[in-house]
Amino acid sequence: MALESAVIQQKVIDQFGLKVADFVQLHDILTFEVAPDAILEVMKYLKEDEILRFNFLTDVCGVHYPEYAEERQFAVVYHLHNWVDNVRIRIKSFLPASNPEIDSVVPLFLGANWMERETYDFFGIIFKGHPQLKRILNMDEMTVFPMRREFPLEDGGRTDKDDRFFGRTQQNC
Amino acid sequence: MSDTSKYTMAEAPAGYAGEGFFATKLSDVVGLARANSLWPLPFATSCCGIEFMATMASHYDVARFGSERMSFSPRQADMLLVMGTIAKKMAPILRQVYEQMAEPKWVIAVGACASSGGVFDTYSVLQGIDKVIPVDVYVPGCPPRPEQILDGVMRLQDIVKSESVRRRSSDEYKDLLGSYNIK
Amino acid sequence: MSELLLPPEQRYASVINQRRNEDGSELSILNLGPTHPATHGIFQNILLMDGERILDGESTVGYIHRAFEKIAENRPFYQITVLTDRLNYCSAPINNMGWWMTIEKALGIEVPKRVQYMRVIVMELARIADHIICNSVLGVDTGALTGFLYVFQFREKIYEIYEEICGARLTTNMGRIGGFERDWSPAVWSKIDAFLEEFPAAWQEFENLLVRNRIFMDRTINVGPISAEKAMSYGFTGPNLRAAGIDYDIRVAQPYSSYEDFEFDIPVGKSGDTYDRFCVRNAEIWESLKIIKQALAKMPEGNFHADVPEYYLPPKEDVYTTMESLIYHFKIVMGEIPVPLTEVYHPVEGGNGELGFYLITDGSRTPYRLHFRRPCFIYYQAFNDMVRGQNLSDAIATLSSLNVIAGELDA
Numbered sequence: 025m026a027l028e029s030a031v032i033q034q035k036v037i038d039q040f041g042l043k044v045a046d047f048v049q050l051h052d053i054l055t056f057e058v059a060p061d062a063i064l065e066v067m068k069y070l071k072e073d074e075i076l077r078f079n080f081l082t083d084v085c086g087v088h089y090p091e092y093a094e095e096r097q098f099a100v101v102y103h104l105h106n107w108v109d110n111v112r113i114r115i116k117s118f119l120p121a122s123n124p125e126i127d128s129v130v131p132l133f134l135g136a137n138w139m140e141r142e143t144y145d146f147f148g149i150i151f152k153g154h155p156q157l158k159r160i161l162n163m164d165e166m167t168v169f170p171m172r173r174e175f176p177l178e179d180g181g182r183t184d185k186d187d188r189f190f191g192r193t194q195q196n197c
Numbered sequence: 198m199s200d201t202s203k204y205t206m207a208e209a210p211a212g213y214a215g216e217g218f219f220a221t222k223l224s225d226v227v228g229l230a231r232a233n234s235l236w237p238l239p240f241a242t243s244c245c246g247i248e249f250m251a252t253m254a255s256h257y258d259v260a261r262f263g264s265e266r267m268s269f270s271p272r273q274a275d276m277l278l279v280m281g282t283i284a285k286k287m288a289p290i291l292r293q294v295y296e297q298m299a300e301p302k303w304v305i306a307v308g309a310c311a312s313s314g315g316v317f318d319t320y321s322v323l324q325g326i327d328k329v330i331p332v333d334v335y336v337p338g339c340p341p342r343p344e345q346i347l348d349g350v351m352r353l354q355d356i357v358k359s360e361s362v363r364r365r366s367s368d369e370y371k372d373l374l375g376s377y378n379i380k
Numbered sequence: 381m382s383e384l385l386l387p388p389e390q391r392y393a394s395v396i397n398q399r400r401n402e403d404g405s406e407l408s409i410l411n412l413g414p415t416h417p418a419t420h421g422i423f424q425n426i427l428l429m430d431g432e433r434i435l436d437g438e439s440t441v442g443y444i445h446r447a448f449e450k451i452a453e454n455r456p457f458y459q460i461t462v463l464t465d466r467l468n469y470c471s472a473p474i475n476n477m478g479w480w481m482t483i484e485k486a487l488g489i490e491v492p493k494r495v496q497y498m499r500v501i502v503m504e505l506a507r508i509a510d511h512i513i514c515n516s517v518l519g520v521d522t523g524a525l526t527g528f529l530y531v532f533q534f535r536e537k538i539y540e541i542y543e544e545i546c547g548a549r550l551t552t553n554m555g556r557i558g559g560f561e562r563d564w565s566p567a568v569w570s571k572i573d574a575f576l577e578e579f580p581a582a583w584q585e586f587e588n589l590l591v592r593n594r595i596f597m598d599r600t601i602n603v604g605p606i607s608a609e610k611a612m613s614y615g616f617t618g619p620n621l622r623a624a625g626i627d628y629d630i631r632v633a634q635p636y637s638s639y640e641d642f643e644f645d646i647p648v649g650k651s652g653d654t655y656d657r658f659c660v661r662n663a664e665i666w667e668s669l670k671i672i673k674q675a676l677a678k679m680p681e682g683n684f685h686a687d688v689p690e691y692y693l694p695p696k697e698d699v700y701t702t703m704e705s706l707i708y709h710f711k712i713v714m715g716e717i718p719v720p721l722t723e724v725y726h727p728v729e730g731g732n733g734e735l736g737f738y739l740i741t742d743g744s745r746t747p748y749r750l751h752f753r754r755p756c757f758i759y760y761q762a763f764n765d766m767v768r769g770q771n772l773s774d775a776i777a778t779l780s781s782l783n784v785i786a787g788e789l790d791a
Binding site: 198239240242243244246247248250251254255256268269281282283284287290294316317319320321322339342358 | 405414415416417420421442443444445446447450462463465467470513528529530532533535536549550551704780786787790
């Protein structure tokens, strides 16, 4: 029998109460929000519970929402997959801009290692307890976190491009 | 015995031929020899590298142009083929490989990324390898077809053939390398 | 000469001094990559070696980081296929189709059965092309260049089919939202038929050359193995996971583009070693051929694109002659099409595993955030675990059989 979204929702709420919120079905995936301090417990529960069995971490990524309130500017999005019942869920955890810190899930899933490093590299989100949290794709010398939305796509130091010929100003590029 | 008529000989340079002798310029002979035995160093980083694999394989066969032996050691290569995006993290390595090559050395920038950064006009990509090393031939395309890569090799052969044997010790050449801070 | 040396904290001498063998003999450090020819792409592995044996290793990646996700936030939806091409460039059409399916899911577009079948054909051809490269290059790395030269010809044939469909060989940029840019010409169908005719014999010969070859077996069996539990924990998907014995395939687990209509098996291995990975990819090629044949046989009648004028670019000649087409063309190009606020995750079975697109829209013409779940990136972190205790030459074979594509790894 397939694992119903309602069952997942009920079980998670029963276990964690106010630490989980905002359950919504987006297309085929149940999405909900978890308080950052509970992420490791929730993931452990989802992985080890006999009914839920979310045994596979599909993906970890970050999102930056500069227009949101200060304490919800960064989000870490986890996709989990139950291979037995073939059900996916998406977990979001919002973090404050001043102190984006969350527990690492490497103790549960070895594969989270590089995914979290990538998220750190792009957004500067600190994963507490990560075995080796350093930049992975960008150069070690880089000082900014390039996927934050205020950071421009193009290299600012370019001299071979005259913005006038591209119809661009400082505002629109 | 195989049929020798299938093979084309490299064309002899202009000169005076007589009975038992042939007189021509030394630089022409050196150029002829160099142009027809360019040992490539494939510096393949991404998609263009796969097209280079196709160029190497039986269908296109770059060996027909004297480049049979892929030289993965920069010390024994004449022609550096830079294929694919060079990120800023990669740039010092590319430069080091170039510096390790022995003179005379030539560079072909294969594909849009190596030539100009291509579609990746971003903070992490070097906007053309000519920012760090001098380039002789640019091959356009994203990725170029194997025919285009072969054409690039042939254009380079033309350059090599006509290059003076003294060019590498000239002041202009030293200035060129100096402008890239290569000693 | 002192300026040539690295600064002390980056020097490996201290590591070597700290860790010695029990008998006091020294270990050595080997830098494999980033330009080593055997790495097939640019990533660095710093290996701590005891003679030929690898004790430990560390990987550095990011040497062709091109900031795909950042570019994607600045490009309209229909310009993002160009980026997906360059992820896993050995099987670009799978990435293209995966992206179109993601955006169609977000917009709620239903595509005709015919388009779905055509996509299946293209994706399976791409899978064959991908596995040809991986397996023949594994042959090269274990000393058999002939196989590579022999089967690469058939990659050329697949390129020719792509060329007939979309005009490009490697980075195809194929398709549109809702279907294909044009109907397939008769030449496409005849080329596919010719390919199906010629390829199996050649591939059989390639298999015969390697599968029971003593040298090849000695070089690959028990080389770079990974257990099923560990592979799962590391986030393995695709052929590498199946070689470890788990029959997880998205084409079956979560069928997209009508994969449920076709009969095929999921080949699995047992020990997750290099030989099993090779055999699984070989078997997948046969399965792909089966799928293509079924799709050709069952190909439904219909249009080559969905009837969604507000998203599907009209043909150019109509833009010049009819008003609706001109309006839609303008609206699509200027980004005035309605896009719902939503979040979508769409996985497809890429050449290397689960290629996922996580898209967040904000109603504008560009994604708010687009994250690519890149299988290579996720499973390459297991490499050091897999080669620990093995010989250096085994590490090369392992790396080759994992089919790590630098473009996909580094995004």
